[in-house]
Amino acid sequence: xxxxxxxxxxxxxxxxxxxxAAGRKRRTALTAYLLLLPAFAVLFTFxxxxxFEVIRLSLTDRLLLRPDSNFIxxxxxxxxxxxxxFWNSVRNTIYFVGVSVPIQTGLxxxxxxxxxxxxxxxxxxxxxxxxxxxxxxVAVSVVWDWIFHPRIGLLNEVLGWFGIPMQSWLQDPVLxxxxxxxLVVWSGTGYYMVIYLAGVLDIPGEYYEAARIDGANRWQxxxxxxxxxxxxxxxxxxxxxxxxSFQVFTTVYVMTGGGPVRRTEVVVxxxxxxxxxxxxxxxxxxxxxxxFAFLIILTIFQxxxxxxxVSYDR
Amino acid sequence: MSTVAVSRxxxxxxxxxxxxxxxxxxVIMCALAFIWVFPFVWSLLTSVMTTxxxxxxxFNLPRTPVFENYSQAFDRMNYALSFRNSIFYAGGAAILQCxxxxxxxxxxxxxxxxxxxxxxxxxxxxxxxxxxxxxxxNFVILNDLGWLDTFAALIIPHGASGFAIFLLRxxxxxxxxELEDAxxxxxxxxxxxxxxxxxxxxxxxxxTVFIFVFINAYNDFxxxxxMTSSREMRVLQIAMETFRSELGAGLIQGPLIAGAVLTMIxxxxxxxxxxxxxxxxxxxxxLK
Numbered sequence: 001x002x003x004x005x006x007x008x009x010x011x012x013x014x015x016x017x018x019x020x021a022a023g024r025k026r027r028t029a030l031t032a033y034l035l036l037l038p039a040f041a042v043l044f045t046f047x048x049x050x051x052f053e054v055i056r057l058s059l060t061d062r063l064l065l066r067p068d069s070n071f072i073x074x075x076x077x078x079x080x081x082x083x084x085x086f087w088n089s090v091r092n093t094i095y096f097v098g099v100s101v102p103i104q105t106g107l108x109x110x111x112x113x114x115x116x117x118x119x120x121x122x123x124x125x126x127x128x129x130x131x132x133x134x135x136x137x138v139a140v141s142v143v144w145d146w147i148f149h150p151r152i153g154l155l156n157e158v159l160g161w162f163g164i165p166m167q168s169w170l171q172d173p174v175l176x177x178x179x180x181x182x183l184v185v186w187s188g189t190g191y192y193m194v195i196y197l198a199g200v201l202d203i204p205g206e207y208y209e210a211a212r213i214d215g216a217n218r219w220q221x222x223x224x225x226x227x228x229x230x231x232x233x234x235x236x237x238x239x240x241x242x243x244x245s246f247q248v249f250t251t252v253y254v255m256t257g258g259g260p261v262r263r264t265e266v267v268v269x270x271x272x273x274x275x276x277x278x279x280x281x282x283x284x285x286x287x288x289x290x291x292f293a294f295l296i297i298l299t300i301f302q303x304x305x306x307x308x309x310v311s312y313d314r
Numbered sequence: 315m316s317t318v319a320v321s322r323x324x325x326x327x328x329x330x331x332x333x334x335x336x337x338x339x340x341v342i343m344c345a346l347a348f349i350w351v352f353p354f355v356w357s358l359l360t361s362v363m364t365t366x367x368x369x370x371x372x373f374n375l376p377r378t379p380v381f382e383n384y385s386q387a388f389d390r391m392n393y394a395l396s397f398r399n400s401i402f403y404a405g406g407a408a409i410l411q412c413x414x415x416x417x418x419x420x421x422x423x424x425x426x427x428x429x430x431x432x433x434x435x436x437x438x439x440x441x442x443x444x445x446x447x448x449x450x451x452n453f454v455i456l457n458d459l460g461w462l463d464t465f466a467a468l469i470i471p472h473g474a475s476g477f478a479i480f481l482l483r484x485x486x487x488x489x490x491x492e493l494e495d496a497x498x499x500x501x502x503x504x505x506x507x508x509x510x511x512x513x514x515x516x517x518x519x520x521x522t523v524f525i526f527v528f529i530n531a532y533n534d535f536x537x538x539x540x541m542t543s544s545r546e547m548r549v550l551q552i553a554m555e556t557f558r559s560e561l562g563a564g565l566i567q568g569p570l571i572a573g574a575v576l577t578m579i580x581x582x583x584x585x586x587x588x589x590x591x592x593x594x595x596x597x598x599x600x601l602k
Binding site: 025028029031032033035036038039040041042043045046047048049050051053054057062111114115117119121124125127128129130131132134135136137138139140142143144145146147149151152153154157186191194195198218243246247249250253254268271272275276281284285288289291292295296299 | 335336339340342343344346347350351353354356357360368369370371372373410413414415417418420421422425426427428430433436437440442443444445446447448449450451452453454455470471473474475476479503504505508529532533535536539540550551554555558570571573574575577578581582584585586589592593596597
């Protein structure tokens, strides 16, 4: 590829130009391709190639322990369409995303605005909110497993002060998913807060001063300056968060293993089970492709319908 | 968000309200920060409790700290080895991304060549491919390469990213053209310019890439869970989860919490020192 491109370029630019200039250009291009080679070798082998390979796998009956597989067309997808366990995992994932994303985004915005001011210790408080982001999710899940413990957990202890009866959080089919969402909100909000904070600090102070002189109150300042100025950031955060949240796995794996009665079995967890527990690679790949298609559509949809409205002079 | 009006013309009263409002917000934020940090503080405290003390529940402080919990966790998780494996994985991926990222970013930022736009778009497009959907395919590819359960399987697939290329390109774009012209006059070609001038100047950006990739790879669970299987290849995250599952569901013991502390602490310390660099990685890559 490198040689072909360089050669074509040389031929195109040869007439009418001094050969030394063309030669230099060709050398520059060659250098550039060489510099790109290591990065693209990796990206090609472990990003682009698998993106196509997973589609090919999804059309086969490949099992992990049996490398020779047959092309079976769309059979996997037909099976997927009629698989209640898959739809259950879709429902659980949508529940998870639908609740956790608005809470995290809202909290992140509130935290960012509250911490954009200057006061003693503000840096420390920002760090505190961000700390769970860099902490190992597995270890954090172990700690929260114990906070949620029905008998000795802190959550029941604290709720007990207010007369709320003991709950078995992670073992309760109704409460398991909200418990996981609570942990995710605790661990993830700081990440989006930091993005919001950069956005808030980017808004020129003169806007607020001018509005204040006109007699705007706090709500008006927020509604007419902060919120519209942050629209591109909010949009970015929503995309990032949706894509991350639809792939939730680690907390589920550590805390509930998909239970109780599959009430926390999310799509990636189901995919993992099919691939590495029952070793159905073809079928697991079909789940991957469905998730992939969904995420791509989601991104395009967001770009089309939300992206257009938020371009605020950026 | 408090909605206290500040529009009154009588300034002193308005200012007093403003002060009250901002004090209230500060107090609320401090309370929230306390809740946020509490799980960390509490894990430190309970990591030195005896199993009997833990079993009592509630907010009891450890009577006499049992540091033996740590030595138990250390043994159960084979900490020395798992820690080394985690450092190899995270450090290897971070170094590789700095190298491949810098080379590619420099080409994209400073060199003219046919196909530059298309290739850059392709590099960025990798950010749109979610890691979880290519797991089965990557497993098959690594299996075909014979790399499964080796450091190659952990490190090489994470040896380049659109993130690193993008972030470093942004930096190289800010280098003044005059710098390059001056180097050219002194007879330095693009490679020399990259090695002796651009790279040393890019140190802050490289540190950002390194820290960002390092912390993410260190905390990564799913990839090592799938791509490694032997005891000797366990990274800390896998060792932690294995320790937990061997103990059995619902069983909380001092050593387990000590293990969680040991697993969390390295990245938290690293972050404390490199906070600015890490946060730059988030804000720069996200916000153009």
